[in-house]
Amino acid sequence: MRTNLAFIAVILFFVLGCGSFNFNEMANKALDQANADRPAPPTTVEKEGYVASETGTEKEKPSAGRSNVQGKVLFNEKPASGVEVKLCQKFSSMLGCRETQYTTKTDDAGEYLIKDVEPGDYEGLIVKVFDTPAYVFATKGSIISAAKYKMEPDKTFFAPATNLFKSDIKTQSPKANAKVDSAAFEAKWEPYPDAAYYKISFFATEVKALSPYINHRVEDASFKPDKAFTNGEWRMKIDAFNANNIKIAQLKDDLKFTITGGPN
Secondary structure, three states: OOOHHHHHHHHHHHHOOOEEEEOOOOOOOEOOOOOOOOOOOOOOOOEOOOOOOOOOOOOOOOOOOEEEEEEEEEEOEEEEOOOOEEOOOOOEEEEEEEEEEEEOOOOOEEEEEEEEOOEEEEEEEEEEEEOOOEEEEEEOOOOOOOOOOEEEEEEEEEEOOOOEEOOOOOOEOOOOOOOOEHHOOOOOEOOOOOOOEEEEEEOOOOOOOOOOOEEEHOOOOOOOOOOOOOOOEEEEEEEEEEOOOOOEEOOOOOOOEEEEEOOO
């Protein structure tokens, strides 16, 4: 039974706690939390399992026999300029981009163009999260493994727009690693610019302790639970969303604290 609970906990951790990845540290911050945090029409996927090209106007034609990749990167629905974008022939969360790869940066309009790509199959189209070591996939699809892309000769692949977020929400309470009485517990953080609402989650270190709040929506920059937390160590996660349900910020790291005076 404990083995099954541990397996379930690992799955929940990846589905709810992952969003972007860090090649160096495997940071467990995720883009859009399996799209539950950022409702949006899914990217069209071909029957073979490849992300299909969206529609658009070519900036320029690819060279004969080659492919181009075109897309846009946004933060809070505004262009994100100077952001690195990579197209990877082979990709893994452990090793990152491998074999043939192409790198470019977004312009002042947040747009990018990867020119003269060798036609074929590619496993990752990834966008660097500003000046951090983390990347997110340029797709509205899977966040755990890289999406597949088929680059066809003499054609431009139009990637779905990528919405970046920052990791700079600042908490006020509880303090990191603090001991908090269950009855007095209240989470507070600084209001985030342009945030229309937040989603807060709590994860217990002990597998047997089930969280009463996962992706719980709150309108203000504070949250006082009406359900008791069990004693022990917990992790708190906060995400901020704008009025159009686009994730714009999160905590840099999950905040750890210990509950006392509650049920065991």
